[in-house]
Amino acid sequence: MAAKDSEKEEIAVQLPALDTKDLAILKLLQQNARITVREISEQVHLSTTPVHERIRRMEETGVIKQYATLVDHAKVKKGLMVICYVSLKQHNRSAGSKFIKAIQEMQEVIECYNISGEFDFMLKVVAENMDAYYNFHVNKLSQVENMGHLQSVFVMGIIKQTHQLVY
């Protein structure tokens, strides 16, 4: 899971180890990105200034990547989730980067990982329904240059979904 940095090479801001208070702040922010600094400061027993400063530092050092709003998949007509395995015909550098570029432009693909095993990539794809997914599979994904094998696994139920890494 090495950082596949894009063109813009970020300046590596030094990362001093996170202490207990940083982790407490992160825990609260993970659960609710819109919590006020005031509320955090009360819960971690600090005044607002150091909390503000700690958050700013974690943003700058990249510990905090994004404040995201998570929406209900079904309610925005993306109720179907499919795990899709991909292997390429050729495994040279340019073949790989062409595939990656194509994937990054497909809005149906919300996650893509390079994986160990018989396949090269694992994709998480969302669509409104089976028709929409079929259309994506046949007319978009299959058409990518150098595409080898494709295998779809359908998500029938969501048991757990969290982003809580700090606890």
Added chain:
Amino acid sequence: MAAKDSEKEEIAVQLPALDTKDLAILKLLQQNARITVREISEQVHLSTTPVHERIRRMEETGVIKQYATLVDHAKVKKGLMVICYVSLKQHNRSAGSKFIKAIQEMQEVIECYNISGEFDFMLKVVAENMDAYYNFHVNKLSQVENMGHLQSVFVMGIIKQTHQLVY
């Protein structure tokens, strides 16, 4: 991907179809949960009041599920990601719910889906390193009652990760 509702049955607040302005607001919030209502209102050409009201409604109807802060996996010592496939020995109702309960209590498991195919579940597991994962695999996951086959696929690189469903 039917809603596997927990004990607390939520009162279904009516969901009037989202219009263009709702979607524009959602799009901005998805990218940055801490954007101000004022800034949204400027970008969608409305005053703050209706924007505020629309957000409140989307929260109430469950379109907006959570305002989350996403953290860098490696920087919080969760740099290893593993996709883990699980099949149970028995497939009756109580066996399934016991497994689900166990999974929900494991903080290493950040996602779990019921899937089609030869396995019953797919898990996304995070750990600090291979030692930590091995320990989890052998001493925690394998020990779950009724556990059948287990197969691990290692994530070697992250190509794409987004939560953008509305665009």
Added chain:
DNA sequence: ACTGAAAGACACAGACT
């Protein structure tokens, strides 16, 4: 449903311990 105004809460910076 929306606008505009207005009160109270909050973020953020500064002086200081």
Added chain:
DNA sequence: AGTCTGTGTCTTTCAGT
């Protein structure tokens, strides 16, 4: 590295259209 204090901005509500 932290507390306290102040200023400007934002949220949130309400009367009016």
